[in-house]
Amino acid sequence: MKRRPRRSVPALLTALVLLATCVLLAVSAIQLILGERPWISYDTVAATLHDLRWTDVLPAVAGGVLALAGLVLLLAAVLPGAATVLPVDGSFHSGVARGSYRSTLQAAAAGVDGVSGARVKLRSRRLKVRVDTTRTRPDGLADAVRAAVTDRLDRIGPATRPAVAVRVRDPRRTS
Structure with missing residues (x-):
């Protein structure tokens, strides 16, 4: 019998980030439906992303950070922790x-x-x-x-x- 620790901290952080993203998008969508000015303007986001190039620093840094976060979450899920x-x-x-x-x-x-x-x-x-x-x-x-x-x-x-x-x-x- 070797019980391993739950991976509650990585799961909690991932869930909180996803929840915050979903809440932000839902509030912006509801504001658009109601005809109010949204917190996040779709036009501003689309224009900013359209102006970026793959050779710019921002996409490279963002991609590296997301890849590193994904690797950390994958290792936390796969590698066993110390037995409790x-x-x-x-x-x-x-x-x-x-x-x-x-x-x-x-x-x-x-x-x-x-x-x-x-x-x-x-x-x-x-x-x-x-x-x-x-x-x-x-x-x-x-x-x-x-x-x-x-x-x-x-x-x-x-x-x-x-x-x-x-x-x-x-x-x-x-x-």
Whole structure:
């Protein structure tokens, strides 16, 4: 079970641009039907577009921007995002939310004696743990944190086990 994020932001932006365009055109059409002066004059738009040449800068820039926007939307639709639910080993199809997974591993790292703070970055195959300590000699702290995080990973039982990398930040020595 790997749930992927919805592509709601690109879909929302595309929908808003299309809605604004449709509303603008509908209001202009209604104003023309009612005999009022429209917000967008068809004659002005047609004359401006008729005067443009393919060799001008404006059509090239507009075409490039539209092509880039189309490519970004296509990539957002095709490429998978980071999984929001990570699969867990077991007989049933089960998973754990990415945020819960990260926070429980962070709590395991912060629970080690001598750790004043911990941060966990979760990648697809790697787990980076950075811990802060108040000890002046942090010897063996990285191994203790790695053991605590590994023990918590054993309890969770992820389908793909990430490699654990621990970095200890100790206070600067005053000598």
